[in-house]
Amino acid sequence: MPTMLTDVFRGHPIHLPHSHQPDFTSLSELPDSYTWTPKDDPLLDAAPSPPAASENIPLIDLNHPDAANQIGSACRTWGAFQIANHGVPLELLQGIEFLTGSLFQLPVQRKLKAARSETGFSGYGVARISSFFNKQMWSEGFTITGSPLNDFRKLWPQHHLNNYCDIVEEYEEQMQKLASKLMWLSLTSLGVSEEDIKWASANPDLNWAQSALQLNHYPVCPEPDRAMGLAAHTDSTLLTILHQNNTAGLQVFRDDLGWVTVPPVPDSLVVNVGDLFHILSNGLFKSVLHRARVNQTRSRLSVAFLWGPQSDIKISPVPKLVSPVGSPLYRSVTWTEYLRTKATHFNEALSMIKNDIDE
Ligand SMILES: C=C1C[C@]23C[C@H]1CC[C@H]2[C@@]12CCC[C@@](C)(C(=O)O1)[C@H]2[C@@H]3C(=O)O
Ligand SMILES: O=C(O)CCC(=O)C(=O)O
Ligand SMILES: [Fe+2]
Numbered sequence: 001m002p003t004m005l006t007d008v009f010r011g012h013p014i015h016l017p018h019s020h021q022p023d024f025t026s027l028s029e030l031p032d033s034y035t036w037t038p039k040d041d042p043l044l045d046a047a048p049s050p051p052a053a054s055e056n057i058p059l060i061d062l063n064h065p066d067a068a069n070q071i072g073s074a075c076r077t078w079g080a081f082q083i084a085n086h087g088v089p090l091e092l093l094q095g096i097e098f099l100t101g102s103l104f105q106l107p108v109q110r111k112l113k114a115a116r117s118e119t120g121f122s123g124y125g126v127a128r129i130s131s132f133f134n135k136q137m138w139s140e141g142f143t144i145t146g147s148p149l150n151d152f153r154k155l156w157p158q159h160h161l162n163n164y165c166d167i168v169e170e171y172e173e174q175m176q177k178l179a180s181k182l183m184w185l186s187l188t189s190l191g192v193s194e195e196d197i198k199w200a201s202a203n204p205d206l207n208w209a210q211s212a213l214q215l216n217h218y219p220v221c222p223e224p225d226r227a228m229g230l231a232a233h234t235d236s237t238l239l240t241i242l243h244q245n246n247t248a249g250l251q252v253f254r255d256d257l258g259w260v261t262v263p264p265v266p267d268s269l270v271v272n273v274g275d276l277f278h279i280l281s282n283g284l285f286k287s288v289l290h291r292a293r294v295n296q297t298r299s300r301l302s303v304a305f306l307w308g309p310q311s312d313i314k315i316s317p318v319p320k321l322v323s324p325v326g327s328p329l330y331r332s333v334t335w336t337e338y339l340r341t342k343a344t345h346f347n348e349a350l351s352m353i354k355n356d357i358d359e
Helices: 067-077 090-105 108-113 128-132 149-153 158-188 275-280 335-352
Strands: 059-061 080-084 123-125 140-144 209-218 230-233 239-244 250-254 258-261 269-273 290-292 300-309
Touching (some): 059 067, 067 158, 128 230, 128 335, 149 158, 158 300
Parallel strands (some): 059 080
Antiparallel strands (some): 080 269, 140 209, 209 300, 250 258
16 A cells, blocks of 8 residues: 555654634734745745736637647646636536635634644645745645545534535546646647556546645735745646636746736636656656735635645656656656655755756
8 A cells, every 4th residue: 555645744744833823814914924025035026127028827728629739838838827628517616615715714713623733634724835934824724635524524513524525525536537638638749658658547547646635715914015825836746736716816937027927717727737747757847836925805715636646656757758868857756755855855855856967
């Protein structure tokens, strides 16, 4: 039995000050501990000079005959794109958004009953990456993997549980199918086929994959320009599929453009390339640096489906994508190993598995 995501952080406790979470709604001024300056994050105000033309991540129609190439091109230039006509029922998107909203509306004492433990994976709390920053983020999160029943029991009375668990299960199923489809479309655009990656069958049973759901809430903030919802990071996944409510906040980084806001497009989903897909593509696909800003008048919700391989699968650059004379850019790594490296070294994790290539 490979390590499940639940056990990934067993030996990697981090101190997460959940219980210091302020009652966001009662603050009329931003506390010092929530005020970010470029000292806390060097890329905070990163903008190109001269200012770049306004460009945005592509919105791709999954029914378009050229979708594979459009996705491949977005993965190379942005590491992110939005998709329309993704086939996920809209009621399900509404359902997971409703569930997320009602979860975060619970009184903080109730949410803390389901607090994520220091070595745990699932439950309520601040983002895992919080421990790498001096300042606190203006957000709260809830992580789910596998059945949410045990955690949900701590939050809601019995009569809600079946319904909420069904929504999560159905959402994970739909996302899983979509993620695999997107992975294969983008790989096809690189000329990579199923024979080239033995472990990743396009077969819809998908027993080689596993996933987590991260529910995020960014409350209304008195001074949004000085606060940070979720600090800049890349995801440690193959792909992440994100549903955001109709409040903007997600930004992606491009060296030549600086921070670019991803506008909410009703009924569409945002897709991010994660570090593992960057490794698999031998660096051709970019794992996108992204963050979430906050808003003075509207609270924001997002649901991230974090998708990767089962823990016994070693990810390494597809040989076909390594030039005949070159060597692979990265060593092989399992998702578990990578999450643990990231838990200790954060944004240095990718460079730590880079091969030293003789010039
Ligand atoms: C499967 C994953 C991926 C995790 C860790 C673990 C569970 C929660 C994910 C997130 C979600 C929020 C941003 C992030 C950076 C975080 O702090 O927790 C993500 C992290 C990663 O992508 O590295
Ligand atoms: O809220 C967002 O838009 C971003 C969330 C995110 O990056 C994550 O959960 O990994
Ligand atoms: Fe993310």
